[in-house]
Amino acid sequence: MKIADVCAFYTPHGGGVKTYIDRKLKIGAAMGHEIVIIVPGSHNYTEHRPEGGRVIHIASPQLIVDRRYRYFDDPRSVWDTLDREQPDVVEASSPWRTASILAEWHGKAPRALIMHADPLAAYAYRWFGGISSRDKIDASFAFFWRYLRRLGQKFDCVVSANYDLSSRLTAGGVAGVCTIPMGVDPGIFSPTRRDNALRLDLLRHCGLPDDALLLLGVGRMSAEKRWQMVIDATIAAGHRCRVGLILLGDGRDRGKIASHIGNNPHVQMLAPIRDRALLADVMASADALVHGCEAETFGLVAAEAVASGLPIIVPDEGGSSDFVTSATGEVYKAGDGLALTDAILRLAGRDRNELRMHIVSAASRAASIDDHFAKLFDFYRSMGRQNLQAV
Numbered sequence: 500m501k502i503a504d505v506c507a508f509y510t511p512h513g514g515g516v517k518t519y520i521d522r523k524l525k526i527g528a529a530m531g532h533e534i535v536i537i538v539p540g541s542h543n544y545t546e547h548r549p550e551g552g553r554v555i556h557i558a559s560p561q562l563i564v565d566r567r568y569r570y571f572d573d574p575r576s577v578w579d580t581l582d583r584e585q586p587d588v589v590e591a592s593s594p595w596r597t598a599s600i601l602a603e604w605h606g607k608a609p610r611a612l613i614m615h616a617d618p619l620a621a622y623a624y625r626w627f628g629g630i631s632s633r634d635k636i637d638a639s640f641a642f643f644w645r646y647l648r649r650l651g652q653k654f655d656c657v658v659s660a661n662y663d664l665s666s667r668l669t670a671g672g673v674a675g676v677c678t679i680p681m682g683v684d685p686g687i688f689s690p691t692r693r694d695n696a697l698r699l700d701l702l703r704h705c706g707l708p709d710d711a712l713l714l715l716g717v718g719r720m721s722a723e724k725r726w727q728m729v730i731d732a733t734i735a736a737g738h739r740c741r742v743g744l745i746l747l748g749d750g751r752d753r754g755k756i757a758s759h760i761g762n763n764p765h766v767q768m769l770a771p772i773r774d775r776a777l778l779a780d781v782m783a784s785a786d787a788l789v790h791g792c793e794a795e796t797f798g799l800v801a802a803e804a805v806a807s808g809l810p811i812i813v814p815d816e817g818g819s820s821d822f823v824t825s826a827t828g829e830v831y832k833a834g835d836g837l838a839l840t841d842a843i844l845r846l847a848g849r850d851r852n853e854l855r856m857h858i859v860s861a862a863s864r865a866a867s868i869d870d871h872f873a874k875l876f877d878f879y880r881s882m883g884r885q886n887l888q889a890v
Contacts, residue, residue: 690808705743
């Protein structure tokens with residue numbers, strides 16, 4: 500098959516979508532598929548990947564709110580690219596303008612909407628969740644639900660990587676929703692990478708002794724990740740136990756988050772780690788991953804943590820919640836800083852040897868991203884057969 504992914508969220512600067520795309524290009528070629536990624540870029544050019552596949556960059560303006568990203572401003576340029584490529588299946592990797600552009604394309608190929616974004620959880624629920632119920636927020640954003648339902652009618656399927664989002668979409672009347680869970684890069688994340696010397700070095704960086712709890716936060720520095728809440732909860736927990744927090748990431752709010760940390764020595768924000776092997780070393784060597792975002796569409800960081808043998812502390816909503824059990828971590832009420840503090844304290848009070856035994860066992864069962872793509876591509880084959888039978 501030839502699969503074209505129109506992906507507005509792709510940026511060469513990194514992030515979960517880039518990780519996903521890079522692996523998709525490699526595994527797609529290995530499975531005998533031609534993968535073409537169409538992205539907004541600084542200028543028109545085509546990037547040929549050595550492992551197979553192409554990334555076609557279409558000259559596009561920068562987003563004002565985050566200049567690492569760009570957006571498609573000319574639908575015709577996307578349509579013309581698809582007309583030239585003639586793919587067997589087309590994906591829209593955003594429910595925003597990208598999906599609208601593909602909904603209006605006149606090509607005959609089956610099209611899939613991939614929910615790489617959860618706008619209601621990332622914005623509406625986060626903004627108004629403290630003062631209104633979920634039902635009332637949904638009612639206030641009825642226009643967006645109508646928009647999603649229209650997209651469900653225009654696309655052959657709506658693919659979600661987590662069950663929480665799938666259930667909300669289905670309950671909201673969106674047609675064709677299917678869940679295809681994510682996984683991690685094979686051969687990178689593993690409990691065997693645990694390095695006690697690295698752990699002690701990170702604790703020293705936080706000004707803490709060997710027996711302190713070392714928390715790790717990984718992700719983009721932006722409001723929906725709720726890093727200020729994570730920082731406050733860690734500091735609050737620190738009044739009752741020794742706990743340090745290492746934050747890894749970059750983004751538009753990095754300066755604001757650094758100011759929020761202030762001079763607290765027990766919370767340290769380090770530069771993002773681009774080397775995946777080094778990131779795997781750090782993950783395996785911490786004591787727990789702490790995550791604040793309930794709007795994750797597939798929870799890649801949580802999946803990588805579990806594969807590394809790292810217990811996780813995650814909200815009870817969003818993609819990250821799919822990866823935690825009572826034996827492998829703690830869950831807290833999404834958006835509730837006091838609940839997060841309690842979750843940190845609960846984990847700090849658990850037997851670390853027993854916790855590690857359970858999480859290492861879970862790591863041995865961690866799903867691979869290759870399994871995800873195999874299921875996704877098989878699903879597309881079935882879509883193509885149904886499309887041919889309908890002709």
